[in-house]
Amino acid sequence: TGLAVGMAVGQVLLVLLAACAVMPVKDPLLNICMDAKHHKTKPGPEDMLHDQCAPWKDNACCTANTSLEAHKDQSNLYNFNWNHCGLMPPKCKHHFIQDTCLYECSPNLGPWIDQVDSSWRRERILHVPLCKEDCDEWWEDCKDYVTCKENWHKGWNWATGTNRCPWGSMCRPFSHVFPRPKDLCEKIWSNSYKYTTEHRGSGRCIQMWFDPTQGNPNVAVAKYYAWKKRSSSAQMEHATPETNEAVGVLLWPALVLLPLALVVVPEGAGGCGSQWM
Numbered sequence: 001t002g003l004a005v006g007m008a009v010g011q012v013l014l015v016l017l018a019a020c021a022v023m024p025v026k027d028p029l030l031n032i033c034m035d036a037k038h039h040k041t042k043p044g045p046e047d048m049l050h051d052q053c054a055p056w057k058d059n060a061c062c063t064a065n066t067s068l069e070a071h072k073d074q075s076n077l078y079n080f081n082w083n084h085c086g087l088m089p090p091k092c093k094h095h096f097i098q099d100t101c102l103y104e105c106s107p108n109l110g111p112w113i114d115q116v117d118s119s120w121r122r123e124r125i126l127h128v129p130l131c132k133e134d135c136d137e138w139w140e141d142c143k144d145y146v147t148c149k150e151n152w153h154k155g156w157n158w159a160t161g162t163n164r165c166p167w168g169s170m171c172r173p174f175s176h177v178f179p180r181p182k183d184l185c186e187k188i189w190s191n192s193y194k195y196t197t198e199h200r201g202s203g204r205c206i207q208m209w210f211d212p213t214q215g216n217p218n219v220a221v222a223k224y225y226a227w228k229k230r231s232s233s234a235q236m237e238h239a240t241p242e243t244n245e246a247v248g249v250l251l252w253p254a255l256v257l258l259p260l261a262l263v264v265v266p267e268g269a270g271g272c273g274s275q276w277m
Contacts, residue, residue: 027110027223027226028110029110029111029113029222029226029229030108030110030222030223030226031043031059031107031108031110032107032110032113033061033107034061034109034113034121034123034124034125035121035122035123036121036122036123036124037077037078037121038062038063038066038077038104039061039062039104040060040061040062040063043059043060043061043107044059044060045057045058045059045060046060046062046063046064046067047064048064049062049064049067049105050064050067050068050070050071051067051071051097052070052071052094052097052098052101053066053067053070053071053101053104053105054067054212055101055210055211055212055216056101056105056106056107056212056216057212058212058216059107059216060105060107061104061105061106061107062101062104062105066104066105067101067104067105070097070100070101070104071097073088073093074162077100077104079161079162079163080152080162080163081162081163081164082096084147084148084156084163084164084165085145085146085147085148085165085171086145086146086171088145089141089142089144089145091141092141092142092145094141095137095138095141095142095208098208098209099138099189099208101208102206102208103125103192106206106218108206108216108218108219108221108222109125109128109206109222110222110226111222111225111226111228111229112125112126112127112128112225113125113126114126124192125192125193126191126192127191127192127193127194128192128193128194128206129193129194129196129198129204129205129206129221129225130185130193130194130195130196130205130206130208131196131198131199131200131202131205131206131207131208132195132196132197132198132199132205133199133200134185134200134207134208134209135181135182135184135185135193135195136181138181138184138185138208139174139178139180139181139184139185140181142174142184143173143174143175144173144174144175145173145174146171146172146173146174147171147172147174147177148165148166148169148170148171148172149165149166149169149177150177150178150183150187150188151187151188151189151190152188152189153189153190154190181195182195200217201217203217203220203221203224204221204224205221206218206221206222207221
């Protein structure tokens with residue numbers, strides 16, 4: 001009978017909805033590598049990553065060779081010399097190496113990838129929310145080092161093939177060039193990072209430092225900001241990432257399969273929607 005057919009279709013719909021609810025939906029902002037000079041096309045495990053880049057070994061956008069080059073005073077990655085105003089202290093250099101490892105290796109920067117027209121990369125990161133401790137410690141350990149520039153992305157003298165201070169510039173203490181941690185984190189790489197008051201472990205800021213034995217905390221942070229980026233409209237303000245994803249996963253198969261149900265159920269068959277037919 002028509003009622004039996006309708007019930008059968010309903011049961012099929014429920015089964016399909018249940019199956020779809022547990023199917024992972026790939027988010028284009030999550031677990032990706034940017035299109036840049038040394039990045040892999042997609043993240044994956046590495047047999048070994050060098051020293052400070054090691055936390056990303058299980059799922060990395062960098063190769064072992066890139067991680068090794070990241071630790072050199074003047075690496076082959078960008079021919080950039082940390083010691084342009086004298087020898088950079090090891091405690092300061094430690095942060096710049098960690099910054100390089102995050103940039104080259106992390107697959108969790110998708111929500112902040114921005115298109116760029118450059119000779120050496122097509123994408124960059126912009127306004128990545130760094131945890132307060134990362135910025136503060138970076139500034140504290142580098143405040144006594146000297147530099148001649150506020151923005152290290154551009155404006156160098158490359159006449160010798162490596163970066164040198166521009167003609168007429170003076171080497172000054174970091175604490176003069178960058179009076180606050182916020183200045184350092186935001187200005188040194190053209191706003192690649194954004195200073196925040198969020199703390200490590202909050203799930204709301206990216207960590208340059210983490211213990212891989214405890215898992216990568218930046219996975220959850222990227223997921224939160226990817227959801228936030230998608231649901232910035234006013235009606236979604238009070239939703240949560242979990243409910244938003246569940247609604248999206250459940251609605252689309254229902255919309256796709258509803259016309260099928262209407263066609264299969266004969267006219268006049270009982271059902272809660274029959275008054276509209």
